[in-house]
Amino acid sequence: MTTKTLPNISADSIAYRNGRFSGFITPISYILDLGIIILAASYFFVESFDLLTYSIFIGICWVIISMQLDFYKIRRNTKFTTLLMRLARQSVFFAFVVFAFFGYYYELSRESTYIFNYLATTIGGISLVKIGLFFILKNYRSTLGGNFRNVAILGVNEETEQLYQFFETHTDYGYRSKKVIDVHTASFTLADFQKWVIDNKIDEIFCSVKELDNDQLVELTDFADNNLRTLKFIPDTEAVLSQQVHCDYYGLTPVLSLREIPLDDLANKITKRAFDIVFSLFVIIGVMSWLTPLVAIIIKLESKGPVFFKQARNGLDYKEFTCFKFRSMVPNKTAHLHQVKRGDHRITKIGKFLRKTSIDELPQFFNVLLGDMSVVGPRPHMVSHTHMYAERIDKFMVRHFVKPGITGLAQVSGYRGEVETEEDIKGRVRNDIYYIENWNIAQDIVIIFKTIANVFQGEEKAY
Known part of the structure; x- marks a missing residue:
């Protein structure tokens, strides 16, 4: 078994993740666009028009359509023609939704002139805002030097020099190339390079795959994953690694991103967070409000100690948080060190029932409401186990790119x-990484229904 050094999750690594995206840009765009849509509606449709119903309907439809069409997924290297195409697609679907609303609620013939004027005004206004913001950000990066990312280019060859020159001449992309590093010099080592990346707060590493051997590529990939850096490959062959990759173009240079995380997109974050809040409130009010007193009385009658069990666990960006559960064991000093095993003598009689039915996990909906957890996500481990698995299991740290789940x-x-065997934890990591890279809200709902079904059917490892 290969043992790796525990990753150094430094304050710089956390700051990088927190500052990686300009989080204010997308919500401001949403607010401006929806503001234009609703204000224009209040101006054009004044007679016996239910503005509140329309605003709710059109707001929900606008968000869903924009998510499906990646309307707000405008990156630094997005071309202006791509922006125009997304505007056109969004406008077509928006027009269908507007006509659908008025076709159902009103006589379409009476309102048709106003509808066309309304569509022209809203689409024109949103287009001006979108195009204006696009060029404002480009000028903000090139003229004022804001909204930038520090990058390092690994390897000296024609492709890396071409990429370096592209970043130098296209300052509107907001990439500051700190250094093009020659890996074939006698003084170069990956260990020194990794330390330099952290010390210089490098956000993204662009690596030429033909400059490093396979072992070095794997080591660099592990470093990026475990230290929450973005690693992108400049390809030399058609197949670089077996993992899912995404190809972007910076000028004429193709660049492969190792991992695309849907929840890095703010619209997806908002959708998931909204779902978490609604679902957790439903469980807290509808179930826990009456179940908690009953469980508390039974726990207290069987054994002395608190009703709730609190334990430190690692969450998003490796930050520790306090995880809540109903106490299912007698108070003991090893609760924070040793995982529950089959036939564990520490488990109380009521505790066996709580764990078998997963009722002991219900207080974690308070963690969801507080923002430490999500309803669905990688399960958090106790801190001692997280450190152990981070040393032993490759890619374990990738789980901390998103919030943990119930x-x-x-x-x-x-x-x-x-975790009875090494394959158990490796299987978790494989499934968690797949979930992170392929997240969508429909998958969350399916997982919730499967979880509920498993509670009633019973699970072999629920003890």
Whole structure:
């Protein structure tokens, strides 16, 4: 078994993740666009028009359409023609939604002139805002030097020199190239380079794959994953690694991104967070409001100690948070060190029932409401186990790119409960990484239904 050094999750690494995206840009765009849509509606449709109903309907439809069409997914290297194409597609679907609303609620013939004027005004206004913001950001990066990312280019060859020159001449992309590093010099080592990346707060590493051997590529990939850096490959062959990759073009240079995380997109974050809040409030008000007093009385009658069990666990960006559960064991000094095993003598009689039915996990909906957890995501481990697995299991740290969950894909795929073998934790990591790279809200709903079904059907490892 290969043992790696525990990753150094420094304050710089956390700051990088927190500052990686300009989080204010997308919400401001949403607010401006929806503001134009609603204000224009209040101006054009004044007679017996239900503005509130329309605003709710059109707002929901606008968000759904924009997410499906990646309307707000405008990156630094997005071309102006791409922006125009997304505007055109969004406008067509928006027009269909508007006509659908008025066709259902009103006589379309009476309102048709106003509708066409309304569409022209809203689409024109949104286009001006979108195009204006696009060029404002480009000038903000090139003229004022804001909204930038520090990058390092690894390897000296024609492709890397071409990329370096592209970043130098296209300052509107907001990339500051710190250094083009020659890997074939006697003084170069990956260990020194990794330290330099952290010390110089490098955000993204562009690596030429033909300059490093396979072992070095794997080591660099592990470093980027474990230290929350973005690694992109400049390809030399058609197949670089077996993992899912995404190809972008910077000028004429193709660049492969190792991992695309849907929840890095702010619209997806907002959607998931909204779902978490609604679902957790439903459980807290509808279930826990009456179940908690009953469980508390039974726990207290059987054994002395608190009703709730609190434990430090690692969450998003490796930050520690306090995880809540109903106490299912007698108070003991090893609760924060040793995982529950089959036939564990520490588990109380009521605790066996709570764990078998997953009722002991219900207080974690308070963690969801507080923002430490999500309803669905990689299950968090106790801190001592997180450190251990981070040393032993490759890619384990990738799980911390998103919030941990009460349930997850790994749990409904047979990897719940005690880690009895190395394959158990590797299976969790594989499923968690797949979930992170392929997230969508429909998948969350499916996982929730599977979790509920498993509660009633019973699970072998629920002990």
